[in-house]
Amino acid sequence: RTKLGIEYVTAGIGTRNRGGYSLLTSHGFRPARQAFLMRCDEPRPVDAPPIEGGVFEAARDEDAATILSIYQECPFPERSAEAMEQVLRDGRHQHSVVRQDGEVIGFCELETHWPTRPWVAFVGVRKALRDRGIGTALVSWALGQQFAAGAQAGLLMLSPANRTALRAYEKVGFRRFRLIDVLEKAL
Numbered sequence: 001r002t003k004l005g006i007e008y009v010t011a012g013i014g015t016r017n018r019g020g021y022s023l024l025t026s027h028g029f030r031p032a033r034q035a036f037l038m039r040c041d042e043p044r045p046v047d048a049p050p051i052e053g054g055v056f057e058a059a060r061d062e063d064a065a066t067i068l069s070i071y072q073e074c075p076f077p078e079r080s081a082e083a084m085e086q087v088l089r090d091g092r093h094q095h096s097v098v099r100q101d102g103e104v105i106g107f108c109e110l111e112t113h114w115p116t117r118p119w120v121a122f123v124g125v126r127k128a129l130r131d132r133g134i135g136t137a138l139v140s141w142a143l144g145q146q147f148a149a150g151a152q153a154g155l156l157m158l159s160p161a162n163r164t165a166l167r168a169y170e171k172v173g174f175r176r177f178r179l180i181d182v183l184e185k186a187l
Helices: 018-026 061-073 081-089 134-148 163-172
Strands: 008-014 030-040 054-058 093-100 103-111 119-125 154-158 175-186
Touching: 008 018, 008 030, 018 175, 030 163, 054 134, 061 081, 061 093, 061 103, 061 119, 081 093, 093 134, 103 134, 119 134, 134 154, 134 163, 154 163, 154 175
Parallel strands: 119 154
Antiparallel strands: 008 175, 030 154, 030 175, 054 093, 093 103, 103 119
């Protein structure tokens, strides 16, 4: 726990799997929330960002501070500058960005430890530029890169209450695959 900095273990289980739910709770897991497990079998193609002067590309090491700044504008778990730099270089994540006139205005972080099924972890766009389809287009582009490299499906978990994100991911090509119970255990 201390060496890796892990504070919680999280498990997702189908809402109808009462046996699995009982097993996890008997081992100290407690219900945290419900989520849609969403799956994309083929992202919708996107040619260019829906913003003048926009360009999609893979993130660079020097983008860490800007990505962290955008990340911190969003309601994501806390992350330090060192943690952001580590995630950019660890080989288990793929970061894509959208630039406008050379400046990063949005990012998409995919977990790629399972290359045939990358997970959408975090997507953020500068606050002043939200609700223009930039994040949706960036996710489509980032997943398109993964599919071109051999991915078979993209996955993500999303709160059923987050209707705005649900509509945005459906535009990418995601569909609701399962409703799951998310359980957590503090270490």
